[in-house]
Amino acid sequence: MLALLRERSRHGFAIAALTGADGPLGRVWRIPRPVIYRALGRVESAGQIEPLAVESGSGPQRTVYALTDGGRDAVDAWLERPSEHVRQLRSDLLMKLALLDRRGLDATALLRAQRDVLEPIVTAIGDEREQEEGFDSVLLAWRHANAGSALRFVDDLIAESGSQAGRARRRAQDGD
Template identity: 75%
Template sequence: MLALLREESRHGFAIAALTAADGPLGQVWRIPRPLIYRALSRLEPAGLIEPLAVESGAGPQRTVYALTDSGREAVDEWLRQPSEHVRQLRSDLLMKLALLDRRGLDPRGLLRDQRAVLEPIVAALAADRKRQEDFDAVLLAWRHTNAGAALQFVDDLLAEASGGAGGQCHVDRPARRRSQDGG
């Protein structure tokens, strides 16, 4: 949610639309509307967001929130952090890549850091497979295959980003930068 507010100030309903099943980010993370409003009510006292305006219209009033400096720093730091576990890649890494893409930011630093996390995991699982028998060997084979596929996925994205215009993973469309992104 903070990363969506990093893009631009929004109200909870707008965030819900972005993360709905048919929203542009709903393919990666679906966040139910009640959870969004609960999170907003916690982020404000934490000093990460602040109310900017109240929109009124035909429906209920909607509070538009903006990030504080602390909120911006938290988002920028989070977007640079690789996932520590292979099981987190489906949601964590993909969401970060989607958010970086939405802001027109280069994903290569994150991808290189993610590769650095995955490479020793793949190597350790390969070594462990040789020492296991029975179902433990099957389980390690599963984990090794998944970790290896994740590493290949990151390597493929790095190759695409390095060869593409502007370092974007999606080279078929121009980068979309916003002034608040710092460049």
């Protein structure tokens, strides 16, 4: 929610539309409208957002919120922080990548930081698996495959971002 307010000031209904089942971010993270309104109250109490205006229309009044400096700092720090656990990548990393893309920001630093977290996890699980037998080995094989896939996914995105940057530089040079 704060990251969407980092893009621009909005009301809870607009956030719900973006994170609903049919919204562009709902493909990654669906947030039910009641959860959004409760969270807006919490982050307002925490001083991360403040009411900016009230829109009135044919329906209920809608309070438009803006980030405070503290809210802006919190979003920017969160967008730079890699996920610590492989199980968080589906929601946490993908949402950060979607939000960075929406703002036209380069995700390479986040991806490199994520790689730095994932690489030792993959190695540790692989080492641990060699010591186990039976179902424990099977479970570790599952975890190793998932962590390895996540690492390859991040590596692929880093490679793509490098090739996209290279193409953009070449286009700019060709235009000179």
